Amino acid sequence: MDGKIFVPPIKIQGIKTKLVPLIKQNVSLSPGTLWVEPFMGSGVVGFNVRPGCALFADINPHIINFYNAIKSGGINSDIVRAFLQDNGRMLEEGGEKFYYHVRERFNDTHSPLDFLFLNRSCFNGMIRFNREHKFNVPFGHKPHRFSKAYITKITNQVKYVEDCLKIYDWEFICQPFSDTIAMPEGDMFIYCDPPYSGRHNDYYDSWDERSELELCRCLQESEARFMLSIWDCNKYRENGSINTVWNFCRKISHEHFYHVGAKEANRHSMTEALLMNYPAATSITAGHQPSPVTFPA
Numbered sequence: 001m002d003g004k005i006f007v008p009p010i011k012i013q014g015i016k017t018k019l020v021p022l023i024k025q026n027v028s029l030s031p032g033t034l035w036v037e038p039f040m041g042s043g044v045v046g047f048n049v050r051p052g053c054a055l056f057a058d059i060n061p062h063i064i065n066f067y068n069a070i071k072s073g074g075i076n077s078d079i080v081r082a083f084l085q086d087n088g089r090m091l092e093e094g095g096e097k098f099y100y101h102v103r104e105r106f107n108d109t110h111s112p113l114d115f116l117f118l119n120r121s122c123f124n125g126m127i128r129f130n131r132e133h134k135f136n137v138p139f140g141h142k143p144h145r146f147s148k149a150y151i152t153k154i155t156n157q158v159k160y161v162e163d164c165l166k167i168y169d170w171e172f173i174c175q176p177f178s179d180t181i182a183m184p185e186g187d188m189f190i191y192c193d194p195p196y197s198g199r200h201n202d203y204y205d206s207w208d209e210r211s212e213l214e215l216c217r218c219l220q221e222s223e224a225r226f227m228l229s230i231w232d233c234n235k236y237r238e239n240g241s242i243n244t245v246w247n248f249c250r251k252i253s254h255e256h257f258y259h260v261g262a263k264e265a266n267r268h269s270m271t272e273a274l275l276m277n278y279p280a281a282t283s284i285t286a287g288h289q290p291s292p293v294t295f296p297a
C-alpha cells in the first residue's frame with residue numbers, strides 16, 4: 001500500500017494522523033479480523049487501516065450520525081459540495097453572525113451537514129459540547145474559509161469514506177466504550193484512543209482514573225488483542241498508569257512536537273505510547289491487504 005494518509009472530513013482534538021504509520025505497523029490483523037474502535041473520534045486510524053469489517057463507535061452522537069448519513073446515502077460528496085458552496089457564500093457575506101446562526105440551527109436540528117460546516121469553520125477545528133449538549137466552539141474568524149480549493153478538499157474526503165462504505169462492512173454506533181468492547185465475539189482487534197485524563201472539559205469527552213480502570217477491566221475481560229494510545233511523558237512528568245494499570249502491556253513510544261502559538265520557543269515535545277497486550281511477533285498485518293481506494297489530493 002502507498003504511504004499516503006487519508007485525513008477524514010471531521011476533525012477532532014487529539015486526532016492521531018501523525019501516529020497512523022506507527023499504528024499500522026504494529027496492529028495484529030488477519031483478513032477476517034473484526035476491527036473494533038470504541039473511541040473513533042475522527043476515524044482517522046480505522047479509515048487508514050481499512051479493515052474488511054469494522055465496528056466504529058463513539059459516545060458523541062453527532063460523529064456517528066455524520067457517518068451513518070453517508071452510509072445511508074442521506075449525504076454524499078455532491079450534497080456536501082452544494083451545501084458548502086451555499087453556506088460558504090453566506091459565511092462570506094454574514095461573517096461571524098452567520099456562523100452563530102448555523103451553530104444555533106445545528107443545536108436545534110442536529111443536521112450532519114451543519115456539524116461538518118461548524119467543524120470546518122470553528123476555532124481550531126475543535127469538537128466541544130456543554131452540559132446542555134450544545135455545541136459551543138466559537139467562530140474561527142475566517143469568513144472566507146470555504147474557498148473553492150477547501151470545498152474540493154472536504155468533498156474528496158467525504159467521497160473517500162463513501163467509496164470505502166461501498167466496499168467494506170463498516171458499522172457506526174453511538175454508545176459508551178464498555179458496550180462496544182462487550183459486543184462482538186470471535187476474532188477481533190480493539191484499537192482504543194480514549195481522551196487524555198483531565199485534558200478537555202467537554203460533555204462527551206471527559207476522562208478520569210476511574211474510566212481508565214474500567215477500560216482496562218473491559219479490555220481484559222474481552223480477551224481480545226488490543227492496542228491503546230496513551231500519553232507517555234512530557235518535560236514535566238511521566239504517566240504513572242503505564243507501569244501500574246497497564247503493566248501487563250508491551251510499549252512502543254513515539255515523540256512528537258507541537259506548537260502553542262507561532263513562536264519557535266513555544267515548541268514542546270510530548271511522548272505518546274502505544275500499549276499492546278500481544279507480543280511483537282504476532283503482528284500479521286502483512287496478510288491484511290486493503291482494497292484500493294483513491295486518495296483525495
Ligand SMILES: C[S@@+](CC[C@H](N)C(=O)[O-])C[C@H]1O[C@@H](n2cnc3c(N)ncnc32)[C@H](O)[C@@H]1O
Pocket residue numbers: 012013014015016017038039040041042043044045057058059060175176177178193194195196204205206
Ligand atoms: C482522543 S478522541 C479519539 C481520537 C481519534 N482516535 C482520532 O484520531 O481522531 C476520544 C474520543 O472518545 C470519545 N469518548 C469519550 N468518552 C467516551 C466513552 N465513555 N465512550 C465512548 N467514547 C468516548 C470522544 O467523543 C472522542 O471522540
